[in-house]
Amino acid sequence: MAIAFTPGEPSGIGPDLAIMYAQQARKEDLLVYADPNILIKRAKKLCLPIHLTESPTTKKGELYIFPISAKVSATPGVLNTDNSKYVLETLTIAGNHCLSGKADGLLTGPVHKGVINDAGVVFSGHTEFFAKLSNVSKTVMLLATDTLKVALATTHLPLSQVSKNITQDLLTEVIEIINHDFRYFGINKPHILVCGLNPHAGEDGHLGDEEITIISPVIQKLNAKDYHLSGPVPADTAFTPASLEGVDVVLAMYHDQGLPVLKTLGFKKSANITLGLPFFRTSVDHGTALNLAGTGNISLGSFHTALSYFNTLSDHAAQS
Secondary structure (H helix, E strand, O other): OEEEEEOOOOOOOHHHHHHHHHOOOOOOOEEEEEOHHHHHHHHHHHOOOOEEEOOOOOOOOEEEEEEOOOOOOOEOOEOOHHHHHHHHHHHHHHHHHHHHOOEEEEEEOOOOHHHHHHOOOOOOOHHHHHHHHHOOOOOEEEEEOOOOEEEEOOOOOOHHHHHHHOOHHHHHHHHHHHHHHHHHHOOOOOEEEEEOOOHHHHOOOEOEOHHHHHHHHHHHHHHOOOOEEEEEEOOOOOOOHHHHOOOOEEEEOOHHHHHHHHHHHHOOOOEEEEEOOOOEEEEEOOOOOHHHOOOOOOOOHHHHHHHHHHHHHHHHHHHO
């Protein structure tokens, strides 16, 4: 079977990633869910040869595709709400193929959340979309470089809504998913460093009490069940070398608490991984880069990292 790849926003660099990857010698059998005309036009724009086939291939210059028609033609760098449902169709079909076993798992290119919402479809991100498609109650967003992994307790929420969403039940479920799924990284009992929510981890309740009433009780409860949790620690020192020594993953309470550090250290060399799904899903760590679409002036670094992590997860799953 093949690894499903959804290029995402057709006016962004997702199609470029597929076409440029096809120019390389490779061992992975990648199945691209996209409109053939978009790929052909983008290849011409990039001045790169491409041959599309509906049969598995790893030959240079060829792509194995599952054809899905876009509503309108895609112009590099120009968003069009008419293609928003096409983007969601590629995600739905590829996701269902992963659920049914027709694909080994999923690697996703960047989508543009704004244009999908502008089309009248509520969409907060891949993580939430595939959780709903797979009928699972909770997934966990994990960003990973070769030296650092950061998981998120909450994902795409306005900052004003974060505090009320940090509950004991939520944290317990998130940590249970991390603890379970890290076996696919070859780690059976991960050391999870848990950040506090407030500055200075609440300063003993003087800067907020979530650490006392919510986060610490969950850590104590799960450590009593033989988990390996440390914290809550102040987020401003959580990522120092001394703090990270012996740590397998940092759990941040919200999106911009943990990801700026990780992306500073490894942007374009990290991968987005969804934990808790019934199939493996990895993704590039960057956005649609509309201004670079069709220029060829992009890096495949994050694409290769996401592909490498997919292979790592699959290999450990096969061994378990």
